[in-house]
Amino acid sequence: MLDYLAGRFGQLLLVLFGVSVVVFVTMHRLPGDVATLLLGDRATVASLARLRHQLGLDQPVIVQYWRFLAGALSGDFGTSLRDNRPAFGEVLGAFPVTLELTLSALLLAIAIGVPLGVVAALKEGTWIDTAITTPTLFGVSMPVFWLGLMALLLFSEKLGWLPVGGIMPIGIHMARPTGLSIVDAALSGRAALVWQAVLHLILPAATLATIPLALITRITRGEMLASMHLEYVRTARAKGLPEGRVIRAHILRNALIPVWTVIGLQLGLLLSGAVLTETIFSLPGLGRLMVDAILARDYPVVQAGAVFVATVFVLVNLGVDLCYAVLDPRIRRR
Amino acid sequence: MSESAVLGGPARLGGALARPAARIGLGIVLLFLFLCAAAPLIAPHDPYEQELMSALQPPSLTHPLGTDQYGRDVASRVLYGARYALLAIVVGDGLALALGTAMGLVGGYLGGAADAVIMRLTDVLLAFPYLLLALIIVAALGPSLLHSMIAIGIVYTPQYARLVRGQVLSVRQSDFVRAARALGASSGRIVLRHVAPNSLSPVIIMATLQAGSVVVETAGLSFLGLGAQPPSPDWGALLADGQNYFLTAWWIATFPGLAIFIAVLGFNLLGDALRREFDPRAR
Numbered sequence: 202m203l204d205y206l207a208g209r210f211g212q213l214l215l216v217l218f219g220v221s222v223v224v225f226v227t228m229h230r231l232p233g234d235v236a237t238l239l240l241g242d243r244a245t246v247a248s249l250a251r252l253r254h255q256l257g258l259d260q261p262v263i264v265q266y267w268r269f270l271a272g273a274l275s276g277d278f279g280t281s282l283r284d285n286r287p288a289f290g291e292v293l294g295a296f297p298v299t300l301e302l303t304l305s306a307l308l309l310a311i312a313i314g315v316p317l318g319v320v321a322a323l324k325e326g327t328w329i330d331t332a333i334t335t336p337t338l339f340g341v342s343m344p345v346f347w348l349g350l351m352a353l354l355l356f357s358e359k360l361g362w363l364p365v366g367g368i369m370p371i372g373i374h375m376a377r378p379t380g381l382s383i384v385d386a387a388l389s390g391r392a393a394l395v396w397q398a399v400l401h402l403i404l405p406a407a408t409l410a411t412i413p414l415a416l417i418t419r420i421t422r423g424e425m426l427a428s429m430h431l432e433y434v435r436t437a438r439a440k441g442l443p444e445g446r447v448i449r450a451h452i453l454r455n456a457l458i459p460v461w462t463v464i465g466l467q468l469g470l471l472l473s474g475a476v477l478t479e480t481i482f483s484l485p486g487l488g489r490l491m492v493d494a495i496l497a498r499d500y501p502v503v504q505a506g507a508v509f510v511a512t513v514f515v516l517v518n519l520g521v522d523l524c525y526a527v528l529d530p531r532i533r534r535r
Numbered sequence: 536m537s538e539s540a541v542l543g544g545p546a547r548l549g550g551a552l553a554r555p556a557a558r559i560g561l562g563i564v565l566l567f568l569f570l571c572a573a574a575p576l577i578a579p580h581d582p583y584e585q586e587l588m589s590a591l592q593p594p595s596l597t598h599p600l601g602t603d604q605y606g607r608d609v610a611s612r613v614l615y616g617a618r619y620a621l622l623a624i625v626v627g628d629g630l631a632l633a634l635g636t637a638m639g640l641v642g643g644y645l646g647g648a649a650d651a652v653i654m655r656l657t658d659v660l661l662a663f664p665y666l667l668l669a670l671i672i673v674a675a676l677g678p679s680l681l682h683s684m685i686a687i688g689i690v691y692t693p694q695y696a697r698l699v700r701g702q703v704l705s706v707r708q709s710d711f712v713r714a715a716r717a718l719g720a721s722s723g724r725i726v727l728r729h730v731a732p733n734s735l736s737p738v739i740i741m742a743t744l745q746a747g748s749v750v751v752e753t754a755g756l757s758f759l760g761l762g763a764q765p766p767s768p769d770w771g772a773l774l775a776d777g778q779n780y781f782l783t784a785w786w787i788a789t790f791p792g793l794a795i796f797i798a799v800l801g802f803n804l805l806g807d808a809l810r811r812e813f814d815p816r817a818r
Contacts, residue, residue, distance in 0.1 A: 212658070219659030227675035338556070338807075342800040344751050346758050347774060347792025350781055358782050473666030477755055481778070491667070492759050495674040507663070507671045515662050 205526060213519055220511045225269050228500050229262070238498055239282060269504075278505035281494075288501035291490060292509050297380025298368065298486035302478065303471040305402055306409035311464060314414045318421025318460075319453065325426060333418065340415025345474045349408040349481035356404060364401050366483035373397070405482040409474045413467040420463045424456035431455075458528050465521025469514060550812050557808030563801025570614055571621045580608035582615040582768045591784045601786035603776060609786060612768035613794050619769040620798055623684050623753035624746045630688025631749075632742050635695020636731070642696065643703025644726050650700070657693035665690045669752065673761045680753075680769065683762035687752050691745055698741055702734035709733075736813055744806030747799035754795050770795050 236252040237244065244252075253259050257268055272278060278288040321333040356363045368382045369375060375394060377385045383402065386394035428434065429452055437451045438444075476488030487506060494502035551557055570577075579599065586606030594601045600610040642653035660668065672686035706712060707730060715725050750770075756762035757771030758778075765772065770791040777788025 215655065216658050216662045219655065220662050223659055223663075224671065227671050338804065339796075339800065342747060342796060342803045344754060344792060344795045344799070346755060346771075347788070347795060350774070350778060350788050350792065354781055354785055469664040472664040476666050476670070477758065480759060491670055492761070495670060496678070496760060498674075500674070503671060503674050507667060510667050511663050514664055 202526070206523070209519060209522060213515060216515055217512060220508060220515070221270055221273055222266070224504055224507045224511075225266050228504050229265070235500065273504075273508055278508070279501035281502050282499045283494075283497055283502075288499075288505040289509070291502055292487060292505045294380065295485060295487045295490040296509070298382075298484050299472070299475050299479070299488060301381045301383065301402065302405055302409060302484065302486060303468070303475055305406035306471055306474075307413065307464070307467060309406055309410040310413035310417050310467065313410075314417030315421050315457070315460065318418045318423075319425055319448075321418065321422040322425030322429065323448070330422075334422065337415040337418045340411050341419075343411050343415075345408055345411060346477040346481055348411055349405070349478055352404050352408055353481070363404050364397075366401075366481070368401050368484060369394070369397055405478050405484060408481075409471060409478045412474065413464075413470060416467065416470075417460065417464060421456065421460050424459050425452060428452045428456040458525070461528060462521060462525055465518060465525075468517050472510060472514065551808045554808050554811075556804045560801050560804025560806075560808060563797060564805055567617060567798050567801060568621070570617045574614045574618060578608075578611035578614045580611045582607065582611040583766055584608075591780065591787075593784070594786055600790045601784065603773075603787045604780060604784075607766075609773075609790055612773055613770070613790050615768045616770040616773060616791060616794065617798070619680070619763060619767065620750045620754070620795070622680075623687070624749050626681070626684040627687035627749040627753060628691070628742055628745050630685060631691035631695055631745065632738065634688070635692040635697075636699050636738060638692070638696035639699025639701075640703055640726050640731060640734075643700035644707060644722065644730060653696060654700070657696050660689070660693045666752065666755065669756060670761065673756060678761040678764070680757070680763040680767065683753050683756040686756070687749055690752075691749070694745070695738065695741060698737055699734055702737060703730050706730050706733045740806060740809045740813055743802060743809055747802035747806070750795060750799055750802070 235256065235258060236249045240248060240252060250259075257265055260268075276289045280286060281288050281291055317333050321330045324330045353365060357365045364370065373394070375385055375389055378388065379385055382398040383395060386398040434447060434451050437447045442451075472488075475486060476492060478484070479486040479489040480492065487510065491503060491506040491510075494500075494506065552561060579597075584607060586602070588606065589598070589602050590604055590606040592598055592602040592606075598608050598610065600608075600613060603609055603612070638653045638657070642650040663671075668690050669683070669686040672689055673682050676682035676685065703726075712725060712729050715729050720728075753762055754769065754771030754774070757767075757769045758775045760775065763769030763772045765776075773791035774788050774795075777784070777786075777791065781788045
């Protein structure tokens with residue numbers, strides 16, 4: 202297991218180094234001159250040259266990369282070109298909103314998807330199976346940005362059940378020590394605020410959960426069906442175990458190992474979907490921050506956001522792999 | 536190399552299309568292609584023509600899907616939008632297929648340092664959530680339709696590279712490749728004449744499955760303002776337009792979104808059926 206861990210950690214460092222190179226290279230060839238961007242078109246040649254020198258843009262590329270890497274390792278990506286605040290601070294400030302959204306969506310997708318997949322497999326070939334699997338086909342083809350708009354139209358505008366967007370009703374101010382709206386509302390000790398935070402999260406989380414929910418249902422069903430016909434299951438039945446125990450201890454337990462990997466892989470999908478979901482529901486998360494930064498050519502924020510999200514993504518994937526190795530001993534012996 | 540050898544025979548293609556879902560998928564894809572070709576003939580209006588007097592009109596006989604804030608006909612814009620979606624598939628999916636196949640062939644056949652470099656590059660690209668990678672590429676190139684398609688193409692390249700590499704690794708051990716090598720064929724000839732054609736069928740299936748994703752993601756970038764720019768009738772851009780009016784004029788955002796959903800569903804159903812037929816593990 203130690204060898205496996207060391208190997209995975211080595212890969213992680215190599216990938217993170219690659220991530221830093223990709224982000225540096227892409228941002229290095231941003232259209233337009235950064236000094237002109239900062240000082241405006243009317244800046245004199247001398248002041249532009251001075252700023253380029255200050256920013257190190259007149260240095261060889263390899264020196265610039267080294268400075269970027271050293272800064273990145275200490276969380277210093279420079280200051281935002283829009284409001285002069287530390288770029289990494291802006292990213293950290295927006296991240297809890299995205300974290301809350303993606304975790305809620307993932308929990309929703311697992312809580313509904315796994316039981317649906319199990320039921321569909323146990324009722325294979327019946328109308329129940331069809332009633333579960335057909336919508337999953339639609340689910341994986343759904344553009345989340347359209348679904349979000351339609352959900353807003355129906356549940357907020359027509360039915361008036363849920364709020365239109367944001368994380369709290371306009372005019373309500375609340376201290377945000379953690380940045381997670383439900384946790385902050387709970388810390389404020391006001392039940393009404395917790396309820397509001399939950400109401401504001403329902404539509405975005407449900408929208409974002411659509412595709413992972415469909416995928417988790419399909420994978421759970423498929424893995425259950427594959428496990429149901431294996432010999433050890435037949436043996437378990439032959440020795441007279443009750444059907445409930447065969448399903449829980451023999452089929453489901455083994456079927457869920459590959460499902461766990463798929464759940465881990467959903468994170469990339471969720472972080473991508475969060476960019477669009479945050480835009481539709483006016484959530485001040487990391488995705489929205491990055492899109493705004495790109496449109497405003499605020500490259501320090503884009504760099505900070507890209508390195509941060511890729512690092513989180515790689516670390517979560519490592520965590521999923523390690524859990525997988527714990528769940529399935531064959532992996533760590535390879 | 537005949538098509539039957541590539542896809543494993545018309546019988547298997549027929550087998551894939553025997554599923555009702557596959558036939559529905561194929562029907563949608565054919566309809567999509569027909570609408571792309573026939574858009575100028577069947578569109579009721581010029582998609583760019585503004586008629587401010589008839590702005591924000593609900594669906595009617597004159598404007599079957601209503602009009603937008605400039606009085607442009609939504610039906611015509613959605614019809615022309617199909618051409619942008621097709622362009623995204625050709626450029627985005629095509630770029631990923633070409634780049635990924637080349638990387639997979641080179642890495643898989645040559646092995647050694649070339650393979651190690653290519654595989655580490657794919658690892659790094661896969662370390663980014665796909666839309667985030669597309670976002671930073673668009674940030675580097677500047678927002679435009681072409682750049683969004685290139686970005687999506689680069690995002691999907693690693694998947695093709697890994698798939699083709701895996702195929703090459705298994706094909707290059709086969710007897711006919713060994714025979715070609717024994718006869719003195721060059722590496723280039725072996726890769727292009729023997730290895731590549733025999734690795735094609737999973738690539739074609741992946742291209743079909745990815746086509747739907749490419750449509751969604753390019754539309755997503757346009758929706759965020761990073762892809763097609765106004766007044767292009769790209770589906771994502773139409774949705775972004777409609778977002779500002781969706782409480783008062785639901786039709787502007789509803790129909791382009793429905794078009795994306797149906798097109799993606801078509802490619803997914805077809806790709807899924809092909810995968811089930813040709814990949815025994817997917818059955």
